[in-house]
Every structure is written in structure tokens, then in C-alpha cells.
Amino acid sequence: MLEATWRRPTSGAGGDRGESIVAVSGLSGLKTFERKSTSDRISEELRQMIIEGRLRPGEPLAETRIAELLDVSRAPVREALQQLVQQKLLVSARNRGVSVAAFTASDIWEIYDARCAIESHAAGRIIDGGPGTRARATDALRAVLDRLRIALKQGDRRKISAIDLEFHTTLVASAGNSRLDDAYSILSAQTLACINRLEIALPSGEELVDEHGVLIDALAAGERETLLKAINDHLTLAASHLTGSQPSSN
Amino acid sequence: MLEATWRRPTSGAGGDRGESIVAVSGLSGLKTFERKSTSDRISEELRQMIIEGRLRPGEPLAETRIAELLDVSRAPVREALQQLVQQKLLVSARNRGVSVAAFTASDIWEIYDARCAIESHAAGRIIDGGPGTRARATDALRAVLDRLRIALKQGDRRKISAIDLEFHTTLVASAGNSRLDDAYSILSAQTLACINRLEIALPSGEELVDEHGVLIDALAAGERETLLKAINDHLTLAASHLTGSQPSSN
DNA sequence: GTTCTGCCGACTGTCGACAATCGTCAGGTC
DNA sequence: GACCTGACGATTGTCGACAGTCGGCAGAAC
Numbered sequence: 001m002l003e004a005t006w007r008r009p010t011s012g013a014g015g016d017r018g019e020s021i022v023a024v025s026g027l028s029g030l031k032t033f034e035r036k037s038t039s040d041r042i043s044e045e046l047r048q049m050i051i052e053g054r055l056r057p058g059e060p061l062a063e064t065r066i067a068e069l070l071d072v073s074r075a076p077v078r079e080a081l082q083q084l085v086q087q088k089l090l091v092s093a094r095n096r097g098v099s100v101a102a103f104t105a106s107d108i109w110e111i112y113d114a115r116c117a118i119e120s121h122a123a124g125r126i127i128d129g130g131p132g133t134r135a136r137a138t139d140a141l142r143a144v145l146d147r148l149r150i151a152l153k154q155g156d157r158r159k160i161s162a163i164d165l166e167f168h169t170t171l172v173a174s175a176g177n178s179r180l181d182d183a184y185s186i187l188s189a190q191t192l193a194c195i196n197r198l199e200i201a202l203p204s205g206e207e208l209v210d211e212h213g214v215l216i217d218a219l220a221a222g223e224r225e226t227l228l229k230a231i232n233d234h235l236t237l238a239a240s241h242l243t244g245s246q247p248s249s250n
Numbered sequence: 251m252l253e254a255t256w257r258r259p260t261s262g263a264g265g266d267r268g269e270s271i272v273a274v275s276g277l278s279g280l281k282t283f284e285r286k287s288t289s290d291r292i293s294e295e296l297r298q299m300i301i302e303g304r305l306r307p308g309e310p311l312a313e314t315r316i317a318e319l320l321d322v323s324r325a326p327v328r329e330a331l332q333q334l335v336q337q338k339l340l341v342s343a344r345n346r347g348v349s350v351a352a353f354t355a356s357d358i359w360e361i362y363d364a365r366c367a368i369e370s371h372a373a374g375r376i377i378d379g380g381p382g383t384r385a386r387a388t389d390a391l392r393a394v395l396d397r398l399r400i401a402l403k404q405g406d407r408r409k410i411s412a413i414d415l416e417f418h419t420t421l422v423a424s425a426g427n428s429r430l431d432d433a434y435s436i437l438s439a440q441t442l443a444c445i446n447r448l449e450i451a452l453p454s455g456e457e458l459v460d461e462h463g464v465l466i467d468a469l470a471a472g473e474r475e476t477l478l479k480a481i482n483d484h485l486t487l488a489a490s491h492l493t494g495s496q497p498s499s500n
Numbered sequence: 501g502t503t504c505t506g507c508c509g510a511c512t513g514t515c516g517a518c519a520a521t522c523g524t525c526a527g528g529t530c
Numbered sequence: 531g532a533c534c535t536g537a538c539g540a541t542t543g544t545c546g547a548c549a550g551t552c553g554g555c556a557g558a559a560c
Contacts, residue, residue, distance in 0.1 A: 037543070037544095038543075038544075039543085039544095072544080072545090073544055073545045073546070074544095074545085074546090075543075075544055075545070076543080076544070076545095079543095093552095094551085094552090095550080095551045095552055096551085096552060096553080
């Protein structure tokens with residue numbers, strides 16, 4: 001359920017200000033405060049709730065109700081919902097509103113297959129990019145892997161899955177193609193939604209770290225085929241783990 | 251410029267009806283008429299205008315003006331524009347409205363690189379799918395290629411580019427992964443927008459048919475490496491043709 | 501008992517209006 | 531002349547209200 005924790009910071013229309021007053025002396029300390037539209041903030045809030053599995057699949061999200069809970073008009077709510085529909089986190093039925101998307105096993109296979117497409121290509125491009133690109137990528141990935149190790153010790157499922165996905169997002173980002181980033185972020189969100197709403201056993205921490213470590217090693221060594229196979233295996237394994245089944249043609 | 255050719259079919263809010271009255275006898279002849287929201291129709295109209303290069307890059311698209319031209323309120327126009335912003339066909343500046351997206355050479359390389367990611371993966375999956383999948387794919391692709399030949403004889407640039415892209419869309423669709431389809435359709439639209447607003451010389455008809463023919467042959471034969479290389483070469487060539495430059499790392 | 505019809509409540513799709521924001525430009529100050 | 535300041539016009543972001551559409555249910559017809 002949606003909680004009314006979020007509040008519109010200033011009444012009335014238009015922008016918002018999180019005014020950060022500073023001492024008169026050091027003006028350089030001015031922090032640029034968040035300038036986001038109401039709809040963007042609602043969208044992010046809802047997106048996070050979906051991603052973290054706090055909303056059940058199929059749960060209807062009525063514009064009126066959300067608008068009341070958040071004390072805003074329906075217009076920005078509507079806009080936010082539309083964004084999430086385009087990201088396939090919500091499904092929309094004509095004249096009957098939107099509801100939280102449900103993912104079937106076949107959806108999960110599609111998502112992981114599409115992720116494989118993008119990650120593999122990104123990995124190839126990073127290797128094409130030469131030693132410099134490879135080094136930057138491996139550094140960034142190792143940093144994420146370190147944070148994954150910490151999260152594993154803490155045992156917070158959502159944090160673990162979030163950082164796991166961040167690892168893959170970092171890999172894609174290292175290819176330096178914003179179109180790939182955009183496409184991947186949609187798949188990443190769907191993946192997290194799937195993981196976090198299924199309360200299945202996570203792979204052991206060592207497995208997770210090892211699998212990602214293999215990717216980094218192959219990348220660092222510039223072994224293209226090893227890397228591509230590792231990515232494919234890693235994703236296939238994760239998908240079969242989630243669906244509890246073997247890969248299907250569709 | 252936007253023209254006021256489009257008209258809202260029924261005044262007032264809600265749905266539309268293209269009422270198709272039928273003879274009382276054969277009720278099975280009932281055609282389900284188009285049920286699209288106003289915003290969807292506006293979105294498609296604008297999308298087509300952008301794709302066909304009828305709107306200059308950078309041209310501002312004020313909500314008020316479009317709403318007046320189309321004789322609707324700003325709400326559905328706003329919704330339509332937002333959809334196109336998410337598809338990266340328009341760019342939005344906070345409090346200053348949206349304008350037609352401009353594509354730099356680096357954008358074009360990104361687009362073609364991302365297309366390469368998806369097409370290559372789709373091609374691989376089609377081959378993985380076995381002879382049946384391959385046969386269906388090659389049949390569909392040959393049909394599109396035939397239509398490309400006809401369009402080439404007619405010499406309509408926009409039709410040629412549209413069918414060219416349809417060939418690639420068909421290839422991706424043959425992999426049977428709707429996520430890939432969605433991602434590709436965005437890239438496809440951007441590609442067409444780039445092609446149709448640049449008035450550069452098209453490759454000769456024979457070149458175009460031959461290049462696509464090579465893809466079909468490799469696919470039909472199940473020669474994975476040949477196919478992947480052909481896709482990569484085809485796209486790289488097209489991108490360098492569009493940008494008039496060599497591939498850059500970014 | 502089954503099938504159809506018409507009503508009901510809830511919600512969306514659309515509308516017109518208002519307020520905040522932005523870029524521009526004239527006017528004042530040093 | 532260069533710089534800052536304030537007002538102006540245009541446009542977006544947001545709001546409240548209304549009409550259309552949908553699923554469900556009671557009641558009539560057979």
C-alpha cells in the first residue's frame with residue numbers, strides 16, 4: 001500500500017525549493033538544490049516502491065487515490081503513472097486505469113535475454129575500446145563488487161540485489177553508449193521488481209561474488225569469448241533460478 | 251510546420267467512434283473500429299512527422315499552439331509530447347517546453363551501435379531457434395525485401411527508408427522477444443528521423459538489395475559468424491554513410 | 501434457472517483557468 | 531561602456547470540474 005509519507009514541499013503550482021541557506025562568507029558552499037517537477041518525484045517514489053517489491057503485482061493504482069494521499073492534483077500523478085507505463089512497470093487498461101505489472105516466467109526469460117543482448121554487446125565494445133577503456137571499466141566494476149561484498153555481510157536482500165544490478169549497469173555504462181544505458185535501465189528495473197517480489201533463496205554470497213569476479217577477470221584479460229560466455233551463463237543461471245525452470249524458446 | 255489537417259472526430263471527452271454500420275443479416279462482418287485516445291492519435295501524428303523529417307531539428311513545439319491547431323485542450327497534447335520525449339524524438343527543457351531532437355554524429359553512431367547490439371543478438375537467437383525458426387524468419391524477410399525492390403523502382407525516398415527499417419524490425423521480431431522489439435522500435439524511429447532529415451544520396455538500389463540479401467542468405471544457411479559480421483558491416487557502413495565519417499570510439 | 505437489460509458507483513479522459521518560471525529587454529547605476 | 535536590476539510576455543506546471551466509459555449488480559423477461 002501507498003503511504004502518505006511524501007509531502008509537497010510548497011503549496012501552489014510550479015517549481016520547488018529546498019532552500020539551503022548558507023553563511024554569507026563562503027558563497028561557494030552553495031549546494032544546488034533539487035529541482036524536480038512534482039511528477040518526476042512521484043514517478044521516482046512509485047518506481048522505487050515497485051522495484052523494491054512493496055507493491056503487489058496487479059494492484060490497481062487509481063489516480064484519484066494517489067493524488068489524495070500525496071495532496072496534489074491528478075495531473076502530475078497521471079504524468080508519473082504514464083512514465084512508469086512506458087517503462088513497463090505498470091500496465092494500463094483503457095478507461096480502467098493502471099495497475100502494477102505482473103511478470104510471468106516467459107517475461108523473465110525475455111528480460112534476461114534482452115539484458116544479455118545489451119551486456120554482451122557492451123562488453124565487446126569495452127574490449128574493442130582498448131586497454132584504457134578496459135582498465136577504467138574493471139576499476140569501476142571492482143569498486144561495485146567491493147560494495148556488494150559489504151552488502152552481503154549486512155544481509156539486506158534489497159540492497160544486495162540493487163548492488164548486483166548496479167554491477168551490470170556499470171558494465172553497460174562503461175561502453176559509453178547512452179542508448180544502451182537507457183534500454184538497460186528499463187530492463188534493470190524490471191529485473192529488480194521480479195527479484196524483490198519473489199521471496200526465493202538468494203545464491204550464497206560467495207557464489208555471487210565469484211560469478212562477478214569471473215566477469216571482471218575475463219574483462220581485465222581482454223578475453224572476449226570467455227567474457228561473453230561468462231555473461232551468458234551468469235544471466236541464464238540467474239533467470240533459471242528466478243523462474244525455477246530451464247530456458248524456453250520463448 | 252504543423253498543419254491543422256487533423257481534427258478531433260467527436261467533440262467532448264472520452265472515446266471516439268468510427269461507427270461502421272453493417273447489414274443486419276451478417277453480424278459477423280462487424281469491424282472493431284479504432285479505439286484510440288486523443289493523446290495516442292496526436293502522438294502518432296507527431297511521431298510520423300518527425301520520422302519523415304517534416305519537422306526541423308530544434309523546432310519548438312509549444313503545447314498551446316498544437317492544442318489550438320488540433321482544436322483540443324492542452325492535456326492530451328501534453329501527454330503525447332511526453333511520450334515522444336521518452337522515445338527521445340523530442341527534447342524537453344524544464345519550463346521551456348519541448349523541441350524536436352537534433353542528432354549529432356556521435357548520436358548517430360550510438361544509435362547504430364545500439365541497433366547492432368539488438369540485431370546481432372536477435373540473429374543469434376533465431377539461429378539458436380533451429381531450422382523452423384530460421385525458415386519463418388527468412389520467409390518474412392524475403393517478403394519485406396520484395397517490397398523494398400518495388401519501392402526502389404518507385405523511387406520514393408521515405409518509403410525506401412521505411413521499408414529498409416522494416417526489414418531490420420522484422421529480423422528483430424523474428425527472435426520473438428517483445429523487449430527487444432520495444433527497444434528496437436525506439437532506435438528505429440530515431441534512425442528514420444536521421445535519414446529523412448538529411449538529404450544525402452541514398453545507396454544505389456542494387457547495393458541495398460544485395461546487402462540485405464546477404465543477411466538473408468547467411469541466416470538461411472545458419473552461418474552464425476557470417477551473419478553477425480554481415481550485420482555489423484551493414485550497420486557500420488550505413489552509419490558512416492550518414493555521418494560522412496569513420497567510426498569513433500564514442 | 502438462465503439470459504438479457506438498465507442502472508449505479510468508480511474511475512479515467514478531457515477541459516478551461518490560474519500561478520510559477522523562464523528568456524528578453526529596457527532602464528538605471530557605477 | 532559594462533554591469534546589474536526589474537518588469538514584460540510567453541509558456542509551462544498544476545489545479546478543480548465535468549463528461550464519458552467501464553465492470554458489477556439488481557431486476558425483468560423467457
